[in-house]
Amino acid sequence: MRYRLAVAVYATVTAFALFAGCDTASYKEADKGEVDHKVREAGKLFDRLTGREKPDDRVLHWYSYEEAAAKAQSEGKYIMVDFYTTWCPRCKEFEQDTCSDPGVVEALNEDFVAVKIDAESAEKVVQGTREMTKKEFYMQATPGEGYPSIVFFDKGGKKVGYFAGRPRTCDVLIKWLDYIQEGKYKTMSYDEYGASL
Numbered sequence: 001m002r003y004r005l006a007v008a009v010y011a012t013v014t015a016f017a018l019f020a021g022c023d024t025a026s027y028k029e030a031d032k033g034e035v036d037h038k039v040r041e042a043g044k045l046f047d048r049l050t051g052r053e054k055p056d057d058r059v060l061h062w063y064s065y066e067e068a069a070a071k072a073q074s075e076g077k078y079i080m081v082d083f084y085t086t087w088c089p090r091c092k093e094f095e096q097d098t099c100s101d102p103g104v105v106e107a108l109n110e111d112f113v114a115v116k117i118d119a120e121s122a123e124k125v126v127q128g129t130r131e132m133t134k135k136e137f138y139m140q141a142t143p144g145e146g147y148p149s150i151v152f153f154d155k156g157g158k159k160v161g162y163f164a165g166r167p168r169t170c171d172v173l174i175k176w177l178d179y180i181q182e183g184k185y186k187t188m189s190y191d192e193y194g195a196s197l
Helices: 002-019 029-049 065-075 089-096 102-111 134-141 170-181 190-196
Strands: 078-084 112-118 124-127 130-133 149-153 159-164
Touching: 065 078, 065 112, 065 124, 078 089, 078 134, 078 170, 102 112, 102 170, 112 134, 112 170, 124 134, 130 134, 134 149, 159 170, 170 190
Parallel strands: 078 112
Antiparallel strands: 078 149, 124 130, 149 159
């Protein structure tokens, strides 16, 4: 019974997502993103109702930089690097509070590959063809203004965004993610983007 109900809900939500608010004659590429999002949401609902949802779907997946670079390249995602230190209280708050928020986890797992790097570590990391310590990577990627420092790279490893410090709220981090994921960094500063919302 539960499976049939889930199938019925999935079919109904999918149909709604495909046809609500857009007729086929005026279907535009801009509408496609919204429809795709609704279909993904319907799929998640289906998985939840049928018990197929994996518990780790609600946990942020962290990767090494090298793993993230390969995954970003193959899946066309951005990389978010969290440069932290072991002694930094705001870094711990960022990981424990902000990065465990369900909306943040969903946005990061869906469109980004998340990396944590100890900015004081002498361990080696490879970015592109260059091997360096994690501390050197931090100094290269940021102006060294403090921790945590959040740096975004495109799928090719090019730096496309930098934010110093812990975002005040989860909503602020989601705005950062939207700014990067929507490609707004190419045409406007983050302040301009924030003012346009």
